[in-house]
Amino acid sequence: EAASYHITGQKMAQREAEHGDASPTWFVFDADYRRKYPAGPLLPVIPDWFQEGAVQAIMKKAKTIGELAEQIGMEPAALDTTISRFNEYAAKGEDPDFHRGDAAYDKMYGDPSVTPNPCLATIDKGPFYAMPIYPGDIGTNGGLQTDARARVLNEKGKPIAGLYAVGNNAASSMGESYPGAGVTIGPALTFGYIAARDALGVND
Known part of the structure; x- marks a missing residue:
């Protein structure tokens, strides 16, 4: 994802406050993504069985989207519909929901070997994976008020x-x-x- 974690964290906090279902948020991907890129602590190339125990404990893996949905507490039909829609647009390089790849900032973090949009690829090669994402703090906008001399x-x-x-x-x-x-x-x-x-x- 190209959006900064500042913006993403705000959206997660807003969703959690309004609906109570965004902690965790699930990062869903397929075998092709798994082979090429890291997903948090889940490293590419390294086999699933050789990942650290803590990583294996949170990683979800299934042969089908429906099975994956059940593991992460979602309705199988809902996740299947969401991914089918995503794939339809990803194949065309479009993201009408979140506009990934529209900005140059996005493309900088994309994979130039992926076309027509370096920030989008279909999720269609099993097995399928999901990793939980929890919001956290790494900085603050609060603190003590200071002057120009600290x-x-x-x-x-x-x-x-x-x-x-x-x-x-x-x-x-x-x-x-x-x-x-x-x-x-x-x-x-x-x-x-x-x-x-x-x-x-x-x-x-």
Whole structure:
């Protein structure tokens, strides 16, 4: 999937709040995908029986879509209909539901050997697989409010002497957005440097 995990996580959280059925969300794929690409901790090339025990415990595998649906708690007819529709559009390189492959950002993460859309391929070669996806936190938009010198501000907006915050301990300089990978690391390094200089009394 080309969508950032920030956007995907928000959608999963929204779905869970509204319907209570998105934790886990299931990543469904076929034998062709299994052979070529990783699926979380499930690595390609390495046989199923040789995967780590924890991976084998969560991996679902079945000869048919119907059997796979039963393993992940779905109605077989519903999953079969969904995949049939997906395959129909994937063969044409189209994704009317999620628009995968429409943006250049998507294509960058796609497989150029797959045509007509590097982000889409049919799910039609058994056995079929499913891996659970759970939402989790790797960063935060919250945290302590700071000034340009990484000093923590009190309720009146004044700096608290000797108290600094950077990284995920500080409110994100990006607000509620997530421009891309490393967006928490860059500010942490920058404001860590600024905080150290300020604490030492070295001001430019």
